[in-house]
Amino acid sequence: MLATLTLLLGLPLALASEPPTCAPLVPITFDNTTIPRLLGEWFYIAGATKHPPHLPELRTVKFSAFSLFPGSHEDELNATEIMRRNETCVMKNSSKLQVLHENSTLVHVDENQVVSMARVIQSHEDLLILNHINIDSPSLSLSARTHNVSKEHMEEFKAHLHCLGLTEEDVVYTSMKDACPPPAEKTGEGDADPQVE
Template identity: 70%
Template sequence: MLVTLALLLGLPLALAADLPSCAPLVTFDNATIHGLLGQWVYIAGASRYPPALAELKEVKYAAFSFSPSSHEDELNATEIMRLNETCVERNTTNILILWHNSTLVHVSDQVLSMAQLIQNDKDLLIMKHVNANFPSLSLSARTPNVSKEQLEEFKAHLHCLGLTEEDTFFTSEKEACPLPWEKTGEGDTEPQSG
């Protein structure tokens, strides 16, 4: 199972209700999808969904990369994460693009995971996860660090969905694994394939 992508895209299927003051979701077009391509560092996740909480506590570091697929309705995804003390690399998996409702979908081990973009620009990715009426949100960025303003934006979305900072788990750059899309040097620990 692709833990980070499951966290990134949410866990089970069902739409949590938005509060009226929440930011509108991003509508997909070709430019939006093109903006998702490349490497991302998973910074934080927040959820009240019990199975997600256990996984959020285990993820110490995660990074992922989206690349074009041979199908216009899919993205390829590669990820690496540190779960407790172990680096795990997941090779290419597919993320389905549902253009009609601007949703990303991942199916792994017969678990359907879905997410919608709240914020997407060249440096920041905030995603609302669709999971069983439990609010869930994730923050990823192009670098392992986000600005104070970007963090405040994430916190505003947390509060809008009824989440708190106590519901949030942050990863650490100190726990970084060698990235599969970068050349590893001598002495680097090779990640386990999953």
């Protein structure tokens, strides 16, 4: 009887330590309030994937910042981006994102070719969590209005990772120490202008 009582008393503690159940990722609904919320400058913080072809590329991105602004059509956003891939800064001036209202998806088109597709996941207005959907493996990325993300916001991202079956080992982070200076802010003789694509 003592063993049964010990087991019953210990059961609530064991149940309390179980991880929370995963809620499905909920994409935002694109409308007149959510589209303007996407506009402006973003810093790419981290990305995670189990898709083998994307892992080497993901690991080369040391820093990335991008700006979104209205395109020439209602369902289009233009993007500019500056990133450091390994030791090279690259500036992209002409990316386009198509906004698909019917399934809450952003489609990144570069030179008339689909590069990626992602759903914007509901989260804090200063976060941009993208669930990349045009690959066979789970893939998630986090961007934010500043490169300093609060512990609570990072925990939200990590909870989504966990629910997709991704682990901390699958995450690649960027760093402000690897930021690319804008062309007008070269800091010394060894700095090269960013390559423009």
